[in-house]
Amino acid sequence: MPELVAGLMAGALILYALLGGADYGGGVWDLLATGPRAREQRRLIADAIAPVWEANHVWLILVLVVLFTAFPPAFAAIGTALHIPLTLMLIGVVLRGTAFTFRHYDDQHDQVQRRWGLVFSIASIITPILLGVAVGAVVSGNIRSPEAGGSFVLPWLAPFPFAVGLLALALFAFLAAVFLTVEAHERELANDFRLRAIWAGVAVFLTAGLALLLARRGAPMIWEHLLTGRWAVPLQVATALAAIGAFAALWIRRFRLARVLAAAQVSLILAGWATAQFPWLVVPEHTIRSAAAPDSVLQPLLVALGLGALVLAPSIYYLMRVFKGRGQRSTVNGRP
Amino acid sequence: MPDLLAARSQMAVSLIFHIVFAAIGIAMPLLMVIAEWRWQRTGDEGYLTLAKRWGRGTAILFAVGAVSGTVLSFELGLLWPRFMGYAGAIIGMPFSLEGFAFFTEAVFLGVYLYGWGKVSPRAHLLSGVAVAVSGMLSGIFVVIANAWMNTPAGFTLVNGVPTDIRPFAAMANPHAFPQTLHMTLAAYAATGFAVAGIHALFLRRDPNNGFHRKACGIALAVGAVTAVLQPLSGDIMAKAVARNQPVKLAAFEGHFETRRGAPLHIGGWPDEGAGVTRWALEVPRGLSLLAFNDPDAEVRGLNDFPRENWPPVAIVHLAFQLMVACGTVMALVGLWSVWRRWRYRSGWPSSRRFLLAVAVAAPLGFIAIEAGWIVTEVGRQPWIIYGIMRTREAVTPMPGLIVPFLTFTVLYLLLGGMTAWLIWRQVIASPSGTYHA
């Protein structure tokens, strides 16, 4: 049963990366908006994010809540050892969300708007990096309890976690660019994001390579599992196929197909990481089993998650159909 | 500043900030939905303008509520890892349910705010109802978790380790009902009065403005009814505290000596050193009557408990007095509104004196909410889980906690200022003319 809960948690994290991640990626492209259509690019990004970012953000909260309900000691260990990067990430979360909303609702003076936009996009870059740093530190195998002489700095202030941070940033930017090709209704705008998607795809490839390279010393256990685990080869082949497919689809402008393949690629990367980490939750002190709450907690939790999903799935489907469905034109005047 | 104090202060700042937006997030959707429903019923465009205007305010405040809530969820682990390691499994259930309530709230708020004209009017109104209901549920679920900290239940302690955990029994702890009732009413009362008070100020300047009249009417209807009920729910709450947390009750009241027929202290300053409460107005037998429904009941005083288990008495006493004072004024203004409404029908807001009273009462609900939470939380000290785990045992070993404390304090001060300014410009000001929907 603990494995089932951990699997659901990984699933929720993947959904956060796909949905919430793309919202962060939008912030990256907001900062990098250039060329004759910079304004249109920014508007497209804002319209794509506005109705959905709060719902997408809740996936992170769900992951956190399931973590502390089902695996309390792991939550305590992470909260203790990663106090600094997580606190910095929270500041990013606060600034990203509020700056975005303030920009949206404030008067349209360019001066003020640009200032909010800058805060929004910089926070959108820093937050995913820190999220990746935290994940990298969790798998690095360097987190020890304070009783065992654990440090508050060493587990995360290292090359490998930062490589994971860059990878997270590249993944989110890639997802956002691919999704935006579908959302754009003007051909030139779609082209802008097609090009950006291709570049971001290259960045994903490079940062993933870097992380893998550094994993050898920075996270030896993961490195080994990634190469030799039972699921390692099939997952990596699948990831590679999805990546190639996504590139090809972008190339021939089949944007809807590219969206599916890019999502598959990112999910597979995360799934590969999750299987490589199995059975550890926080390497090397907490495994899924050693950290798990008793079944009398997990059972009702699973029931609650099931019932919650029954309410949630149709609601989210409805949200996406209203705002992301076929033939949905981006709103013209922006503010409601 | 010692790390424990810094951690407590950071938690306090984060919650004091979050609760404002949370209370608004619970109540504002209801006001919004009432306005939209009135529009659909009467076809009066003024109600539509109101619903849109309030929706815009809710969008801004909701975003701040969502990010500050995220900060809190992390802070449980960042500041109190040992508490979460101990209690996470027991109180995770209400937090998980809350997670789903957040989802439905955020999803339907998205539909509500950006779906004007994209979904049918009926679906739009129903989305608003979904936001209002799930907002209320999110509040209820977190407060249940907090109630558990006051009256832990649903597990058996074996050698200091909680075993035989029953998550639903933990949710059904003795303070769950009184606290959720009291807090839910508080959210509607505080938000209703705050909104009504702002529009009452405009009405004093411009008595015939239909927009402000409609706004004030809806907000006051919600605020008045709940404010009148609030002292009753507070009484239920106080009786539960008297049963389950006698030290806390004694601290509320600045009551030092155990005695039968204990008096109620109104105001005054509890002197912990001397063990007396000075300068208070005493209502003979009042405390025994209020706490136990019996003027001769014995009420245990602080001196019955070891000194190390006392909460900071003066803070708790003063905060409690402040909350009750605010609650009394609000209930009186609430009664006055109900009476005027019944007596004058639609002419009810015409009296300038009445509008002044509503405006003066505007901030009281939020002051009472903050004071009430200080009573609850400071009154629970030195325990994080009452009678089971001390706050100092729960804090993170991380050194230098003053840095994040100061950082979040500055961040929240800036954010609070920006939010107030934006709400002023985008929602409250420019009632006519420049409005563009």
Ligand code: HDD
């Ligand atoms: C479910 C959890 C929960 C909820 C709903 C609240 N609190 Fe709390 N609060 C805590 C969980 C908590 C905590 C993490 O457990 C703390 C840290 C130390 C302690 O005893 O409790 C705490 C401490 C704490 C303190 C410091 C008390 C002291 O150490 O003297 C204050 C002033 C508040 N809180 C204020 C609030 C406010 C204004 C709330 C309204 C939103 C609130 N709390 C709700």
Ligand code: HEM
């Ligand atoms: C330790 C205490 C608390 C934690 C961990 C917490 C957590 C959160 C989180 C994570 C969110 C964001 C949800 C989203 O993204 O939409 C949130 C929002 C919210 N919280 Fe809290 N919260 C706490 C205290 C409270 C209290 C005391 C109340 C009310 C009684 C409350 C009521 C709400 C409501 C209604 C929202 C919806 C957002 C809004 O309208 O602003 N919360 N909270």
Ligand code: HEM
């Ligand atoms: C005048 C009558 C009132 C009485 C007798 C009263 C009583 C109480 C009591 C005894 C507590 C302590 C609960 C504990 O220790 O756990 C409390 C807490 C609280 N009060 Fe009041 N109260 C009154 C009015 C109000 C009003 C008008 C508001 C806000 C609009 C309010 C908001 C709160 C809040 C937010 C809490 C903390 C949350 C909780 O414990 O549920 N109260 N109140």
